[in-house]
Amino acid sequence: MPLKLYRRKGIYYCRGTVGPTGKRRRYNVSLHTTDKDTAARQVAEIESGHWKGHFDGPEAILTFARAAQIYRAAGKSTTFLEPIEKYFGGTLVKDISEGTVQLMAKDLYPNVGNASLNRLVIVPTIAVINHAARSKLCSRLTVERYEEDAKVKEPATLEWVTKFRAAAKPHLGAMVLFMWFTGARPGEAVAVQWGDVDLDKRTVLIRETKLSKERVAHLPAALVVALANLKHVDGRGVFVYGRLSSLKDSWKTACKKAGIKRLTPHCCRHGFATGLLRRGVDVVTVAWLGGWKDAAQVLKTYGHAIKNPKLTDLLTGPELPIYAETDAQSAHSQEGRPETKVTATA
Template sequence: MGLKLTKRGKTYYIRGTVAGHSVYETTGTRDKDLADAIRIRKERRLEEQNARGLKAVATFDEAAESYADTGAPTRFILGVRKTDGVMSGLAVRFKGMKLADIKQADLDKAARELYPSASRETLIRQVYTPFVAIWNHAARKEMCDARVWERPRKPKGTNVVRLATTTRSGTAPVEYDYAARFVAAMSPDPAMLMTFLFFTGLRPIEAFALRAEDVNVDKQWFVVRSSKTGQPRGVPLHSFLCGWLPALVERGLSAEDGALFRTPRGEPYGIVQDGGGGLKTAIKGARKRSGITDISPYTARHTVSTGLVVAGVHPHIKDQILGHAADDMSRHYTNVPQAPLIEAINKLPFGAFAKLPWVDAPADWFGKLAEGTGKRTDLEDRRKA
């Protein structure tokens, strides 16, 4: 039958069947010649796929689009540059390139071209990690073969002296007593979210998206439906969290949006790709009030990881908690609380956090502000009462 052009309004659509594949999709253009070129390319692609298989024709941008459909973060995959409004990211850099043709050297070259002066850590976070997440997703969809990709390595040796360097906030762990001092300088609502991060190791964007219905306090377990890997996972709840989370769960279940965490204004946190996003204002204020400037939302993830290692937790258990492991067994038991993970997370110390003023009755502190926040001094007044 082949593919034909049809017109709906002013836009051309492709319709028909090729090699058993039924197609009905927009070309996204009003130009008939361009639409016909798109039709021809689509038809040839389906014929080639039928003859050689999906792995022979699947492209990186197709894999990236499929990955994005899972709800996974896409900031470094496809975004608009603030400077000139031009689309950028991995999907643009590898657009049209077949997965089967991409080599390690192509990935390394893309990293250098996208971020020519970036540090090793930045390249890993903004290029290699999202690239590997897309590739693993594509492999699960049988769009390509599973592969091991190398990330930039740290330089060997200890005789290299660096002068006048600065460490980016959030790239190193801190002591829990130190973290508690910082969180104590935050308004209660963002403080609850930051405390949650310090006892789960979640990525900030995962916490922003949490819904009350996915938290089971009684079983010390919750489910992250959308993660950086594009796969859901179950996460253990520290016993300390179980003491005050029920109030947040109850609030979330009674709200239409179901959000577990809310701002002091009572609004759910926006889903901001990567980094602190919706917590930036709260972090900035806490730094000013506490004098502590080396803590950000991602500090919590590094702190949990290091705390589990210090506590002697097996690397496999640690990786499952942090979402590094994505094997089929882990995904199959997403909703099933796992005792070894709960036992491991409970090894994190919480003494200093237990002294935060809102812990005993969190619902009484919803919407309150830290002292020094505008003209309101809710926490200060409450302490004096």
């Protein structure tokens, strides 16, 4: 049955089936208009699009907006996606090239660095297109990322975190401790709700903004105490800040009051990785615990943290502790960790 218009409470809808035999699709949807001519044009576009896709292939009708809809429907992260959707609009995915993506990056964010351009534009754009490609709706797209300056990331230490907490408001102080102990990104910490926290089991669900995944992190005893003593605020997350920008002034004030260097919130995540690496936790486990995509990323970013030529002195020491992990879960906690000691001999 071809698509037919009908009206309900003043709004036009269409229903019926469209497409060739064996590939028919049934519709019964709102056209979101009260104008009959506009509704009729939408129906014509739907029908012609299906036939064009049948004869010329899905690439002939797949727009970036449609690819973004498919991406969202799959539960993928939509962070940074909205301005990209507005920029490309109804542009066919097949007409989007490496050059047009790089041009868009400069148009949308003319005053930011290369690392930000990669994060804000390049990564989300190719994620949407290549997700559609996996469903055979278009070809894969490769876009060379802008070269980023290799900067040594200064990690927050436990001493820095302790001084910050002493000078900060309770929720902000607990948030800093949370990021340092779990490796949560600042945006992930802000998003934590009380329903994600289980103080009895000492776990928290962290929704990973970069990977569109979730991970369950362990809560060390000191963090459990800090969270248990926080006041619940109706309609707010655990740390009460609605967005990262709202804690900017409080962060600056706490650093100044504590007399410590003004590190960024992300430095707590750096401290998490650096601290575990310095304590001998293998890089694969560190990547798993902190929600990094892979161990190579951790090595590239934090390998400098253990570059100390004096470490060779350890070879002449009396004993070297080596932690023998029995499974991945034991990496969450030092409690019950078996310890094997190897005696260094000349």
